[in-house]
Every structure is written in structure tokens, then in C-alpha cells.
Amino acid sequence: MNFRPILSFSEEEKIGTTQSHDDALLITLRIGDYDVKRLMVDGGSVAEVMYPDLYKGLRLKPEDLMPYSSPLMSFDGKLVIPKGMIRLPIKTGPEIVKVNFIVVDTYSPYTAIVCRPWLHIFRVVTSSLHQKQSRTPVSPPNTDAAEAKCEDLEDVVISGASEKFFWVGAQLPLQEKEELIEFLKRNIDVFAWDDCDALGIDLTFICHHLNVNPTITPKKQPPRRPSREHADAIRDEVAKLKRAGAIKEVFYPEWLANTMVVKKKSGK
Structure with missing residues (x-):
């Protein structure tokens, strides 16, 4: 019989923390040759961010930056134009993985932000409640199972x-x-051999509605200018959806949300 290891946080692991709280999870990581404190773990973000104090503290120079033009949205909802991107090694235990940090010239109480890509690479599970993180144990291979073969x-x-x-x-x-x-x-x-072949679903069968409060005055997002790569991807996707009849042109673009472009596992 095989047993799968279960990762959990116990009540005893709250000892040493001030309960109850809503504090962010701050950790210390070794970046390059330095132990860096006050790194915030943000599981809802997809971009690692570095702030100027850490960039200077690591003795990095402006010429070390690689170009990066896609704007970011700060915690206060303002648009931030990055200074560039830099690739640095992060060490966790015996493993070292290089991570792309987007460098921004703005104030933050944190030295940097690490997010989902880093968590997934190192198989890390976090708990802001317990103010701790732990690595997922890797199950040993099941040598008893027969090797699976794909049919031709x-x-x-x-x-x-x-x-x-x-x-x-x-x-x-x-x-x-x-x-x-x-x-x-x-x-x-x-x-359906093409998007245009998918005729959609009858509204009498299923229809989704936004759960919004009609008494609340809506707020507009500040507009953002996508990079050329993102703009080309958006244009291609919009053309495909218009051709399929999945979307149509509207005439109140000031109320449209900013388009978010996310890279798939396939690289597209």
C-alpha cells in the first residue's frame, strides 16, 4: 500500500505570531550572494518585482538591466513603468533557480515581491495566517506500478x-x-473544426450574470498601454473571436477594463 505525504499547518505553528492578524507573509531568501529580508509572498501575482533599495543593496548597475516595457499596476491602483528586468539566482535549501525580477522605481515597505512562478518551481506552500512556508514533499516513485504505454x-x-x-x-x-x-x-x-463552427449556447439553457451591486457607482481603471508583443496577441485574439461571432464591437470603450495577457504553458 502506498501512502501520500500530506502537508498541513497545525495550531502549534501559530506560536510566536500575533493573532488575530491580516499581515502579509514576509520571508528571507538568498538572492545571489546575499540573504535578503522583507520579501513579500504574493500568491495572486504572476510577476516577481524588485524595488530600488534592494537593487542598490545587491550592488547592481543600471546597465545590468534588460529591457521590459509592459506597465504594472501598483497596490494603490496607479500605473508604474518598469525600469527593466534582471535575472538573478534564488537559493532555497540545496536548490538554485534563476528568476526574472521586474525592477520598478517606486517606494515599497518590502524589498521585493515573489509570487506564483517561484512558489511553483520550488513546490512551496505558504500560510500567511501561520506566517510560515513549507515545501511540498516529493513522493517516491511507485516501482510496483507497471510502466504505462501510450497506444500508437x-x-x-x-x-x-x-x-x-x-x-x-x-x-x-x-x-x-x-x-x-x-x-x-x-x-x-x-x-467544430474552427472557432467559427462553434455556434454557442442558447441563452435559455444557461446564462451568466455579474454579481454587482447596482447602487454602487462604478470606477474606471486607469488605462494602460500594452507592449507591442501583447498588442499583437490581443489583436489576433480579438479578430478570431469577432470572426467566430463570440464578441461584437461596442461604442463605450471608456468603460472597458484593461486587457490582461497571460502566457500559456505552451508559450503562446
Whole structure:
């Protein structure tokens, strides 16, 4: 029988903290050759940020920065233009991983902010309530389980269109494979080969509404200018959604929220 390790924080681990509190989690990390204190852990952010006091304290020079043009939104809702980006090694235990810090020239009570990418790389779980962090233990490999093997697949082109094809198991018995292919051909009209083929869902079936208070006066976000790379990605996505009929043009753009561009695991 295999047992999976469970990571948890106990009541005893609150000892030494002032309860109750809503303090941010501050930690000490070794960045480069220095032990850096007052780093804030922000699990809701996707960008590591470094402030000027730490940048100077690490004896880094302006020419060490790499270009970075995408603006950031500060905690007080103001737009901040970064000075650039720098890649530095962070050490946690025996492991060292290089992390990209976005350098901003603005005041902060913290020296830097570390966030989700760093937490995921080091398999770290945090608790601001306990003012602690812990690393997820890695389960030993299950040597008893048989090695999983993927079945070989072969392309089956439908209606002579090379871009419309199915993957069918190459090891299927001949009669079963022929029946499966014939079934797919008979129901070819139910597959969406392009975004434009997805006709959407009838509003009588399901419809989502924003849970907002109509008595509250809405507030506009300060506008932000995306980088050229982000602007190209936004333009391509908007064109695709307009072509599919998923969105339409509106004539009150001053109330639109800023577009957030997030890189997928595939790199797109």
C-alpha cells in the first residue's frame, strides 16, 4: 500500500505570531550572494518585482538591466513603468533557480515581491495566517506500478480535407476500426473544426450574470498601454473571436477594463 505525504499547518505553528492578524507573509531568501529580508509572498501575482533599495543593496548597475516595457499596476491602483528586468539566482535549501525580477522605481515597505512562478518551481506552500512556508514533499516513485504505454495512433482524413482528421488507435481490430470511422463520418457535422463552427449556447439553457451591486457607482481603471508583443496577441485574439461571432464591437470603450495577457504553458 502506498501512502501520500500530506502537508498541513497545525495550531502549534501559530506560536510566536500575533493573532488575530491580516499581515502579509514576509520571508528571507538568498538572492545571489546575499540573504535578503522583507520579501513579500504574493500568491495572486504572476510577476516577481524588485524595488530600488534592494537593487542598490545587491550592488547592481543600471546597465545590468534588460529591457521590459509592459506597465504594472501598483497596490494603490496607479500605473508604474518598469525600469527593466534582471535575472538573478534564488537559493532555497540545496536548490538554485534563476528568476526574472521586474525592477520598478517606486517606494515599497518590502524589498521585493515573489509570487506564483517561484512558489511553483520550488513546490512551496505558504500560510500567511501561520506566517510560515513549507515545501511540498516529493513522493517516491511507485516501482510496483507497471510502466504505462501510450497506444500508437494513426490519422484518418475525413472528406478529403487534410486539416480535418481524427486519431484512431492503430491496434484496433480491423472491423472495429472500420465501424468507428464510419460512425465518425456519419456524424461529421457535430464537430467544430474552427472557432467559427462553434455556434454557442442558447441563452435559455444557461446564462451568466455579474454579481454587482447596482447602487454602487462604478470606477474606471486607469488605462494602460500594452507592449507591442501583447498588442499583437490581443489583436489576433480579438479578430478570431469577432470572426467566430463570440464578441461584437461596442461604442463605450471608456468603460472597458484593461486587457490582461497571460502566457500559456505552451508559450503562446
